[in-house]
Amino acid sequence: QVQLVESGGGNVQAGGSLRLSCVASGYTIGRKVMAWFRQFSGKGREDVAFIDGDGSTSYAESVKGRFTISLDNAKDILYLEMNNLKLEDTAMYFCALENGITLASVLGRHLSTTDFAFRGQGTQVTVSS
Numbered sequence: 123q124v125q126l127v128e129s130g131g132g133n134v135q136a137g138g139s140l141r142l143s144c145v146a147s148g149y150t151i152g153r154k155v156m157a158w159f160r161q162f163s164g165k166g167r168e169d170v171a172f173i174d175g176d177g178s179t180s181y182a183e184s185v186k187g188r189f190t191i192s193l194d195n196a197k198d199i200l201y202l203e204m205n206n207l208k209l210e211d212t213a214m215y216f217c218a219l220e221n222g223i224t225l226a227s228v229l230g231r232h233l234s235t236t237d238f239a240f241r242g243q244g245t246q247v248t249v250s251s
Contacts, residue, residue, distance in 0.1 A: 124148045124240040126217050131245030138207050138249075144200040144217030144242055154221050155228050156193060156200045159235040160213035161244070169235050170215070171202065174225035184210075207249045214244040 130142040142158070158170040171191035172180045179191055190203040200217050220228070220238040227233075235241070 124219055124221075126219060126240055126242035128215065128217050128242045128245040131215060131247045133248045133250065134207055136207060136209055136249055136251050139203070139205045140207065140247060142202040142204065142215055142217075142245060142247075144202075146198045146200065146217075146219060152222065153224055154219060155223050155225050155238075157218045157235050157238065158191060158200070158202045158215055159218060160211075160215045160247075162213045167236075168213075172225055172228060173200070174223075174228075176224070178225040180225060180229060204247070207247075209249050209251060211247060212249045214246050216244045217242045 125147045126144055128144045130140060134140055153175060155172055155174045157172040159167060160170055161167050168182055170182050170185055171189060173191045173193050188206045192201045218235040218238040218241040
């Protein structure tokens with residue numbers, strides 16, 4: 123059974139930075155895609171960034187140039203470096219994982235994190251002015 127545990131959220135002023143972490147355990151070694159998505163207080167949801175085991179990445183337009191997703195395969199930790207945070211980045215951030223797939227397949231099949239089998243419990247990010 124895959125377990126994902128996020129950390130690193132908190133309160134930050136606009137323009138500031140945070141780094142989120144997601145420790146993964148129990149997944150099958152092999153092809154996988156991991157991702158960050160966020161859920162806003164109004165229940166809207168957005169896929170923020172994807173990465174696969176080969177290091178290929180994809181970002182939402184709203185975070186391009188500000189957020190960086192990375193994966194430490196040796197430690198099984200997913201990161202999201204968030205810079206120049208804006209008020210509209212306030213949300214609960216979740217990591218998600220899908221085994222046996224590449225990022226090219228996720229994008230080509232127009233999949234989203236709602237299609238992923240595993241997700242964590244989330245970590246809150248609040249950006250204030």
